[in-house]
Amino acid sequence: MWWVRVILLLLLPFSFLFWKVTCSSSYEHDCALSSCGKISKISYPFRLKDDPIHCGNSKYELSCENNVTTLYLYSTKYNVRSINYNNFTIRLVDPGVQEMNCSSLPRHSLSRSNFCDTYDYHNKFCNDPYHAVSYKERMFSAGTGSHELLFEHIVYLSCTNQVTSNSNYVITSPCLNRHSKSKGNYIYAIVGDLTAEDFQVGCHVKLVTPTSLSGLQRNDLSYDAIHKALVYGFEVSWLHLSCKNLCLDLAPCFFNASSNDPELQCNINPHCYTFMGYWSSGDCGLWSQLTSYAKGMNFYLLNFLFWTKFF
Structure with a gap:
């Protein structure tokens, strides 16, 4: 029936959203840790050139040259000193710098x-x-x-x-x-x-x-x-x-470094830009936005059914 097609069309954004989250998460768990020289734990978002294509993010690809982990930043090569997955930083050094010189x-x-x-x-x-x-x-x-x-x-x-x-x-x-x-x-x-x-x-x-x-x-x-x-x-x-x-660009995000266990969080923001394209007050989290989306689509669907039935 035509109304079933309408409902399926309205649910399409939800299926795409959760497919994206599920797939990216499962891909990450399928990837073993890589290593090169002194950098022993290379994981998402980083990848080495020889890693499986679904592992890591291509924008964060590292190279292993002569047992040294390297990264190209603005077309310039740097040696990787360390990767800190707790505060989301990577430490680099110019290869021209020699410790004893x-x-x-x-x-x-x-x-x-x-x-x-x-x-x-x-x-x-x-x-x-x-x-x-x-x-x-x-x-x-x-x-x-x-x-x-x-x-x-x-x-x-x-x-x-x-x-x-x-x-x-x-x-x-x-x-x-x-x-x-x-x-x-x-x-x-x-x-x-x-x-x-x-x-x-x-x-x-x-x-x-x-x-x-x-x-x-x-x-x-x-x-x-x-x-x-x-x-x-x-x-x-x-x-x-x-x-x-x-947060999928749906909610504000911040790094809570003051807590006992520093972590990345999606947070409630009194004014946020929803993925439906308008500014909203109150909770801007993922569940709140999905609920708002469902209510909005339900309103439009009821109006559509009303006007098609009586006019």
Whole structure:
């Protein structure tokens, strides 16, 4: 009968929604842990190139090169130091940095300006696989709450003259300057964002690189400490992907880091955007939205039956 077809059509979004959740979940459980070198537990969303095609997310594919786990970020290769599945971060280091060689430098510049979430961290249209911001006790889908930058910058400057009037300039001698003095240049490093007052006459930026090593104080630094920060590397986050998988873009999402057992949660938001395309007040969770959808479809169906019967 025609009304049966109408009901089946109305139920179609539900079947697609639960098929998506069930299939993705079963695929994850079918995949064994991968390993490469010091990274022994590689699991969703990550995958190695040789893993079964249904395992992991292709945007989070890692490589195993000479027994070293590597990741390509903005077309640049980085070595993977660790993966933290508890706070949704992965720690990377530029392969140009050598632990026992203080004259080694990153091969490429990288800063927060490369990441689409840096200046608008609740932008739903930011589709980069990795973000430079972490969200703690924050509504990921809303514009409220707190956020945390995952790394700070180390800025290298090449100067034609020695800088003695700014304590933020850390001399890199003897590690780097032994190569540059013959050219009449002095290499300095500054931890943190470069401000206008930091610029000195005859200096220009040579390299910008990130680090997530905590405890770096601008006014009390040696270049040995800065090199250790390079060796430690920097963290980026895939929290936004986990939020999308958990809440399906139907409810606000945040990382509750203050609880005894930190976890990712879908939360109630007084104003949220439903998948039916309108703003709603009250509970924006999945069950609430499905109930709202069912009520709405029931209303439209009854109206349709009424008008087709009497007119």
